[in-house]
Amino acid sequence: MKVSSTLTAMQTAEAMRAAGVDVVDLGAGEPDFDTPQNIKDAAAEAMRVGKTKYTPTAGTRDLQKAIIGMYERDFGAAYQPNEVMSTSGGKQAIFNAVVSLINSGDEVLIPKPYWVSFPEIVTFAGGTSVFIETEDNGFVLTADMVRRAITPKTKLIILNSPSNPSGRVIPPAEFREIMEVIAERGLFAISDECYLRFVYPPATVFSAASLRPELRKRLCIAGSLSKTYAMTGWRIGYSLASADWTRAMAKVQGHSTSNATSISQAAAVEALSGSQDSVATMLAEYTRRREWLLKALNAIPGLKCPEPEGAFYAFPDVRGCLKGKLETSADFTNELLEKEQTVVTDGAGFGAGGFIRISYATSLHRLEEGVKRIRRVAEMGV
Numbered sequence: 001m002k003v004s005s006t007l008t009a010m011q012t013a014e015a016m017r018a019a020g021v022d023v024v025d026l027g028a029g030e031p032d033f034d035t036p037q038n039i040k041d042a043a044a045e046a047m048r049v050g051k052t053k054y055t056p057t058a059g060t061r062d063l064q065k066a067i068i069g070m071y072e073r074d075f076g077a078a079y080q081p082n083e084v085m086s087t088s089g090g091k092q093a094i095f096n097a098v099v100s101l102i103n104s105g106d107e108v109l110i111p112k113p114y115w116v117s118f119p120e121i122v123t124f125a126g127g128t129s130v131f132i133e134t135e136d137n138g139f140v141l142t143a144d145m146v147r148r149a150i151t152p153k154t155k156l157i158i159l160n161s162p163s164n165p166s167g168r169v170i171p172p173a174e175f176r177e178i179m180e181v182i183a184e185r186g187l188f189a190i191s192d193e194c195y196l197r198f199v200y201p202p203a204t205v206f207s208a209a210s211l212r213p214e215l216r217k218r219l220c221i222a223g224s225l226s227k228t229y230a231m232t233g234w235r236i237g238y239s240l241a242s243a244d245w246t247r248a249m250a251k252v253q254g255h256s257t258s259n260a261t262s263i264s265q266a267a268a269v270e271a272l273s274g275s276q277d278s279v280a281t282m283l284a285e286y287t288r289r290r291e292w293l294l295k296a297l298n299a300i301p302g303l304k305c306p307e308p309e310g311a312f313y314a315f316p317d318v319r320g321c322l323k324g325k326l327e328t329s330a331d332f333t334n335e336l337l338e339k340e341q342t343v344v345t346d347g348a349g350f351g352a353g354g355f356i357r358i359s360y361a362t363s364l365h366r367l368e369e370g371v372k373r374i375r376r377v378a379e380m381g382v
């Protein structure tokens with residue numbers, strides 16, 4: 001099993017900072033904002049009143065109600081409590097969904113570029129990852145690509161829109177068509193909606209929960225509060241799936257970690273049901289940084305950065321900057337780290353060598369410094 005390249009980048013940056021180096025860290029996969037105060041207050045109150053015990057494996061009634069309420073309000077979806085489960089982060093929701101479904105020999109479709117944990121979780125479950133190339137379509141998956149990739153062994157597809165690392169969004173009509181294919185062939189889908197709220201106009205927020213119920217029968221939504229509410233350390237997420245699939249997932253979780261932390265669950269109730277002002281504030285700041293960053297990156301000779309509609313990553317193609325001793329995006333990334341003390345993530349870890357992932361979950365001031373350093377390395381090769 002591979003070590004996560006994104007976590008490695010974080011650790012490298014941390015070690016350099018500890019050694020007193022002026023590191024520009026554009027590797028982070030987490031918001032640079034603090035958790036909003038109303039959420040922290042709800043957690044403090046939960047501790048004060050003794051909500052410090054085990055909860056049901058699938059989560060407290062209050063949190064289940066808050067999750068169902070949010071999907072009803074925002075996406076017109078009617079889920080029942082036995083279709084909802086709170087998890088220790090979105091990652092555990094994906095893990096539960098894959099492990100409860102996949103048997104040895106099953107194939108799982110994963111569009112490239114993919115979040116690093118998808119294939120590792122499939123391997124853990126004994127399945128085989130079958131990757132779908134999407135570069136010809138600017139890294140946006142289509143229903144035709146899915147049709148062509150299906151074999152008699154295919155059981156599941158893992159979708160992630162907005163995508164980490166590309167930031168690309170599957171248009172809602174295309175998403176629907178993909179789900180029609182999945183339903184027609186009797187397959188299953190996981191929709192990882194970790195970056196659900198971070199979408200930039202003209203693209204709009206879309207959840208697979210808004211699809212018609214027949215298309216949702218074989219769908220598991222994996223949700224996360226980590227990015228939306230700057231709660232990465234709280235480890236809180238959820239799944240929405242059929243009652244059968246949820247029951248199987250509850251068994252996996254019940255015999256491994258049990259319930260998500262009771263205090264984080266109480267905090268999540270406030271996050272989902274309380275004021276959403278902090279989300280709007282964070283989104284406005286990401287919008288500002290994104291606009292600046294895309295212009296600045298595309299002004300670097302040899303570097304090409306298409307416009308990502310969501311998340312907080314730019315995913316430029318650096319192949320036009322590779323020359324001399326810089327032969328791959330890994331060389332580019334290493335040179336940037338060694339000579340310019342700047343951390344970005346090599347696209348190869350996401351199945352897309354030739355690209356690098358730049359996170360703009362960092363201040364505009366640090367982004368400006370980082371782009372100066374990226375330009376110096378890019379100009380070496382051009």
Ligand SMILES: Cc1ncc(COP(=O)(O)O)c(C=O)c1O
Nearest residue numbers: 089090091115164194224226237
């Ligand atoms: C695409 C994607 N899915 C899921 C997760 C999991 O997030 P968490 O487990 O913190 O909720 C991440 C975190 O980086 C992610 O980028």
